[in-house]
Amino acid sequence: MTTEPIGLAQDLAPKGVMRAQIGHADMAIWRSTSGVISAWENRCPHRGMRLSHGFVRGESLACAYHGWHYDCDAKCHYIPAHPELEPPSTIRPAIYSVVEKAGIIWVNTAGTATPAELPDRLLGLRTITMQCDLSTAAHAIASAAQTNAALFNGSVNDINSDQTILSLANPNGTDGICILFQQPLAQSTVIHVLAHDSYSQNELIAISRWCESVRREAERIMQSSNKVEPAK
Amino acid sequence: MSITLYNYVLSGNCYKVRLLANLLNIKYETVAIDFHPGKEHQSEPLLKLNPAGTLPILVANGQVFTETQAMLVWLAQQHDPSCSWWPINNANQLAAVVQWLGFSSRLSATIGELRLHSMLNNTINIDSAQHGAKICLRELESHLTEQRIIGQQWLTGDQPTIADVACFPYTALSPDAGIEHDEYPLIRGWLHALRSLDNFLTMPGIHELHELGSTIRDKT
Numbered sequence: 073m074t075t076e077p078i079g080l081a082q083d084l085a086p087k088g089v090m091r092a093q094i095g096h097a098d099m100a101i102w103r104s105t106s107g108v109i110s111a112w113e114n115r116c117p118h119r120g121m122r123l124s125h126g127f128v129r130g131e132s133l134a135c136a137y138h139g140w141h142y143d144c145d146a147k148c149h150y151i152p153a154h155p156e157l158e159p160p161s162t163i164r165p166a167i168y169s170v171v172e173k174a175g176i177i178w179v180n181t182a183g184t185a186t187p188a189e190l191p192d193r194l195l196g197l198r199t200i201t202m203q204c205d206l207s208t209a210a211h212a213i214a215s216a217a218q219t220n221a222a223l224f225n226g227s228v229n230d231i232n233s234d235q236t237i238l239s240l241a242n243p244n245g246t247d248g249i250c251i252l253f254q255q256p257l258a259q260s261t262v263i264h265v266l267a268h269d270s271y272s273q274n275e276l277i278a279i280s281r282w283c284e285s286v287r288r289e290a291e292r293i294m295q296s297s298n299k300v301e302p303a304k
Numbered sequence: 305m306s307i308t309l310y311n312y313v314l315s316g317n318c319y320k321v322r323l324l325a326n327l328l329n330i331k332y333e334t335v336a337i338d339f340h341p342g343k344e345h346q347s348e349p350l351l352k353l354n355p356a357g358t359l360p361i362l363v364a365n366g367q368v369f370t371e372t373q374a375m376l377v378w379l380a381q382q383h384d385p386s387c388s389w390w391p392i393n394n395a396n397q398l399a400a401v402v403q404w405l406g407f408s409s410r411l412s413a414t415i416g417e418l419r420l421h422s423m424l425n426n427t428i429n430i431d432s433a434q435h436g437a438k439i440c441l442r443e444l445e446s447h448l449t450e451q452r453i454i455g456q457q458w459l460t461g462d463q464p465t466i467a468d469v470a471c472f473p474y475t476a477l478s479p480d481a482g483i484e485h486d487e488y489p490l491i492r493g494w495l496h497a498l499r500s501l502d503n504f505l506t507m508p509g510i511h512e513l514h515e516l517g518s519t520i521r522d523k524t
Binding site for chain 1 (some may be wrong): 489
């Protein structure tokens with residue numbers, strides 16, 4: 073299992089909780105009040121409630137169901153219905169390796185997270201979910217890069233030669249944007265878009281809108297191909 | 305000054321009025337209406353007040369309002385001397401606020417209808433409402449992305465307005481309609497910011513943020 077990008081670091085503020093899925097792994101990712109990030113199996117050991125519905129209290133995540141508190145090491149340290157009880161140390165959700173690098177949250181569900189190498193000076197722009205498969209999304213991105221000379225020079229580089237990170241050069245041929253593909257789900261593909269820090273605000277807005285055009289095009293292609301070839 | 309809200313606690317539109325009143329520290333009376341199962345909002349006494357048969361209804365100093373957006377405007381204009389929630393001194397921002405008030409109607413017509421269908425089994429065109437809800441949430445997410453690019457946290461500026469209040473409930477309640485927030489990170493951040501405001505008010509389905517004042521249980 074590889075290390076997957078699951079979101080922009082800036083989209084998970086202190087006291088925030090989010091849900092992410094990689095393959096069959098459903099996870100809760102949360103950031104404590106002091107900023108410590110954790111990625112856990114999205115299941116409270118008590119009753120199986122999704123921990124992504126939980127609340128951050130200081131340096132703990134509290135399950136929304138019965139309020140069991142877990143600290144940043146995933147150890148349960150407080151059970152509201154039994155306030156005097158010292159919970160057994162075995163009560164803990166499964167934890168995943170998570171690191172933040174280059175403005176991205178990276179998770180490995182089966183080993184130590186080792187982020188991909190990215191060009192310098194990139195800043196997180198947005199995460200966007202498309203209702204299409206990965207190849208349709210990649211195709212739509214590549215063709216849209218050819219037709220927007222104001223933002224890109226048309227060259228698309230496959231950074232790690234497995235179509236999971238694409239780099240689009242800006243009009244003068246230097247680093248433009250990077251698009252990171254998260255391992256796709258059955259019905260959707262999640263991409264994380266990073267943009268070079270030399271873009272102006274107006275250019276960043278144009279890139280954000282370009283992403284939406286790409287999504288519309290990718291979903292249009294997906295829908296029309298589904299009509300031609302009904303699900304087997 | 306007398307303000308009376310004809311209220312149904314599970315209604316997102318009634319909640320908009322209660323939320324703004326709470327945020328602005330406005331005192332008001334409520335009259336609980338048996339929307340379900342009693343359909344009291346469509347009974348003759350209520351129809352005399354509001355022939356449209358909808359909730360909420362606000363009676364403020366004898367004047368009757370039946371449109372939620374008008375209630376928000378009235379409350380803010382009457383009770384916000386800073387003119388930040390209803391920014392009448394800034395034409396561009398004021399128009400943007402009205403733009404998002406209109407958008408909030410689209411949220412009611414899509415997410416709100418889906419939610420009523422989920423909760424009360426109302427008959428609606430589900431496919432059309434789901435498609436419309438997705439278009440709305442994507443538009444909101446993209447707008448909040450652009451706001452972040454220019455350094456603004458709220459829908460129309462660096463302070464919340466009645467536009468944020470109007471768009472908040474049905475966006476926050478979309479899980480009731482089967483639409484999770486997983487795909488919308490900027491929306492999650494905006495909802496969290498609104499719930500963090502002083503004098504925030506909850507409703508069923510929209511909880512408080514528990515970290516406030518609860519640190520006694522944080523042993524670290």
